[in-house]
Amino acid sequence: MNNKRKNRIDTKNLLILLTILCISALALTLTDYVSITPLRRAASVVVVPFQKGVNAIGTWFTNQRVSFRDVQELSEEVAGLQAQVNALTEENTRLSLEQDELKRLRALYEIDSDYREYEKVPASVISKDPGSWYATFIIDKGSDDGVAVNMNVISGGGLVGIITETGRNWATVRSIMDDNSHVSAMTVTNYDTCIVSGDMTLINDGLLSFEQMNTENEIHAGERIVTSNISDKYLKGIPIGTVYEVTDDSNNLTKTGKIIPTVDFRYVQEVLVIKELKKTAS
Amino acid sequence: MRRKVVSILLIFACFLVQSALWNLFTFTTVRPNLMLVLIVSFGLMHGSRSGMLIGFISGILVDLLYGSFFGINVLLYMYIGYFIGKAYQVFFDEDIRVAIGAVAVCDIIYNMIFYVIKFIFGARYSLGAFLVRIMIPEVIITLIFTVILYRLFFVINKKLLETEQEDQESSWLLR
Numbered sequence: 490m491n492n493k494r495k496n497r498i499d500t501k502n503l504l505i506l507l508t509i510l511c512i513s514a515l516a517l518t519l520t521d522y523v524s525i526t527p528l529r530r531a532a533s534v535v536v537v538p539f540q541k542g543v544n545a546i547g548t549w550f551t552n553q554r555v556s557f558r559d560v561q562e563l564s565e566e567v568a569g570l571q572a573q574v575n576a577l578t579e580e581n582t583r584l585s586l587e588q589d590e591l592k593r594l595r596a597l598y599e600i601d602s603d604y605r606e607y608e609k610v611p612a613s614v615i616s617k618d619p620g621s622w623y624a625t626f627i628i629d630k631g632s633d634d635g636v637a638v639n640m641n642v643i644s645g646g647g648l649v650g651i652i653t654e655t656g657r658n659w660a661t662v663r664s665i666m667d668d669n670s671h672v673s674a675m676t677v678t679n680y681d682t683c684i685v686s687g688d689m690t691l692i693n694d695g696l697l698s699f700e701q702m703n704t705e706n707e708i709h710a711g712e713r714i715v716t717s718n719i720s721d722k723y724l725k726g727i728p729i730g731t732v733y734e735v736t737d738d739s740n741n742l743t744k745t746g747k748i749i750p751t752v753d754f755r756y757v758q759e760v761l762v763i764k765e766l767k768k769t770a771s
Numbered sequence: 772m773r774r775k776v777v778s779i780l781l782i783f784a785c786f787l788v789q790s791a792l793w794n795l796f797t798f799t800t801v802r803p804n805l806m807l808v809l810i811v812s813f814g815l816m817h818g819s820r821s822g823m824l825i826g827f828i829s830g831i832l833v834d835l836l837y838g839s840f841f842g843i844n845v846l847l848y849m850y851i852g853y854f855i856g857k858a859y860q861v862f863f864d865e866d867i868r869v870a871i872g873a874v875a876v877c878d879i880i881y882n883m884i885f886y887v888i889k890f891i892f893g894a895r896y897s898l899g900a901f902l903v904r905i906m907i908p909e910v911i912i913t914l915i916f917t918v919i920l921y922r923l924f925f926v927i928n929k930k931l932l933e934t935e936q937e938d939q940e941s942s943w944l945l946r
Contacts, residue, residue, distance in 0.1 A: 500820045504853055507827055508846065515842035525841045532835045539783075543791035618837035619789040619806070620885075625837065668889075689889075690900040693801065693908070 530656050533627075537659050540616040541629060548758070604641070604724040607765035610634050614758055615659070624667040624687060625650075628760060631658045636762050639722050644760040647751025648672070648716060648727045652762065660762075665729065666692050666754055673720035674699065674729055677713040679706050685714065685729055685748060695754055696733060702744040708735045714748055724767055774931050778813070778821070781927070782829050785809050790836075801909040803916040804878055806833065810848055811874045812917075812924040814855035816864040822852025840888075847884060851877045864928075867921055874917045875910055882906045 498506070517523040612630040630636050632655045642649045642662050650664035663670055666687040674685045683702035691698060702708065712732040716723040728751045735746035785805040806829040814822025830845030855873055862869045886901055 500823065500853075503820075504823055504849070507823075507849060511842040511846045511849070515840060515846075518841040525835065529835055532832075536786075536832075536836060539787055540791035543787045547792045616790040619786065619802070619833055620804070620837070688896075690896050690904045693904055 526654065529654070533656050533659055537615065537627065537629075537656075540627070544613075544615045604643075604727055604763060604765070607724075607763050609643075609761040609763050610636060612636075612660075612760055612762055614760060624664045624670075624692065624754075625653070626662055626664065626757075627659050628662055628762070629659060630762065631656045631660050633657050635764055636660045637766065639766055641722075641724055641727065641763045641765075641767075642760050643727060643763065644752050644757055646728060648723070648729050649752050649754075649757060649760050651722060662760070664754065664757075665697060665750070672723055672729065673717045674714050675717035676702075676706075676708065676732075677715055679704065680717075681706060681708070682717050682719065683714070683744075691747065695750065697730060697748040697750055698745065699732075699748055700743070700745040702746075703742060704744065708732060708744060708746070710734065720767070722767055724763060724765065773934060777927065777931060778825055779828065781809055781924075782806070782825060782832065786829070786832050801905060801912060803913045804881070804909065805913075805916060805920070806848065807851065807877055807881060808874055808913060808917050808920050809924065810852045811855050811877055812870060812921050813928065814852045815859060815862065815870055815873060816925065816928045817856075818859040819853050819856030822856035823849050824852070826850070826852030843885075843888060847881055851881065864925065867918065870921045871914055871917055875914060878910045878913050879906065882909065 518525055610630050612628040612634075614626050615629050617624075617626040628636075628642075636652060636655055638652050638655060640652045642651060648665055650662045650667070650670065652660050653663045654661040664687070665672055665685065668687045668689050670687045672685045673682065675682045681702055681704040683699045685697055685699045688696075688698045699714065710732050714729045714732060716725060716727045716729060718725040730748040730750040733747045733749045735744050737744055785808075789802060789805045810822055810826045810829060813825050826848035827845060830842075830848040833844045833848075834841045855877065858869070858873065882905065886896070886898075886906075889896070
């Protein structure tokens, strides 16, 4: 045995020591006696730049994969898209006329403005939590850009999640796929409310679940679900997804089912943070 | 000293790949538990102390940046490293089958404990759905990565042992 080895703490004792340390840390944070937020912020300052770099490499690879696609396939896609552009341009002209009218009428009736009109901050996703157990991720905009806790995050016209924590140049987003996420939602046609939650057993199929839909109306697959006006954190009317499957609960009063989200969570890279917090009575 | 630096670099690399390269693994699919592969590999190749300490640091990194309950991953990873390290004297570290078996067992235990923790905190999943949807896919993809990474870790560990032996030729009695 050399001297160095003799001076060290015995492995078993070290294990006991670290265990006690962990359990006390766990107890302190679980009871909200101590917050690890300052520590987490400090660690993020070190780790986030690395994650940004690594993420850039990953994005590069993804783009390479895309650019190798078949020319034939691409030109067909272009033709299809061109037709779509024409149709959409026509529709857009018509809609923008109606939009003006709507704006005037809204002003007239003093109706709350739509979430589309609020100021938004674009942000890129830089990392996702490493386990299979949570669906939270980190974006590259933080309090410096005006991002604050409880702001809604959207992408591609659908709800992605909500800001749960912010640092100077990063923020944590809990996606609606996370099983700690519960969003108060409603159907577009009848305003039937329900709770949309993430479900770890559905996440691989890219589906969400909903429950407690208390309604007499028939709910069909394809029914659109948006955030409801009674939600205390989510702004009204943000699309969540469409109904995929409905079942009646055993009490015959409420319905549960599955939802296909509007956002394709496999490819979330760019998101928009809505810089408007839901105003509540409290 | 050299071992400490290399270990910390490896932990950091595994963590970055697992968290920031998610767009290679995509968002909605289960991902390999690379930290676990690292901990089990070094536990098997260098004993309880290495396994335990690498587990401890990996756990801190994961819990500090992501976990909802600070300490859960630290405890799990640390004990996995410690107990796998107990097998260090029993098995030859050249044998990749031992590593594969050990990673499989540890990943199952890790996921089962997480299932119980989630259950305690109110998430209700049927065990069958959990096994088929989360645990089995994760174990399989982790094992694929074990086959690739164990060789790499083995070579790194061997290089480290060689330099350590040169450094203390006379006093090195344990190995």
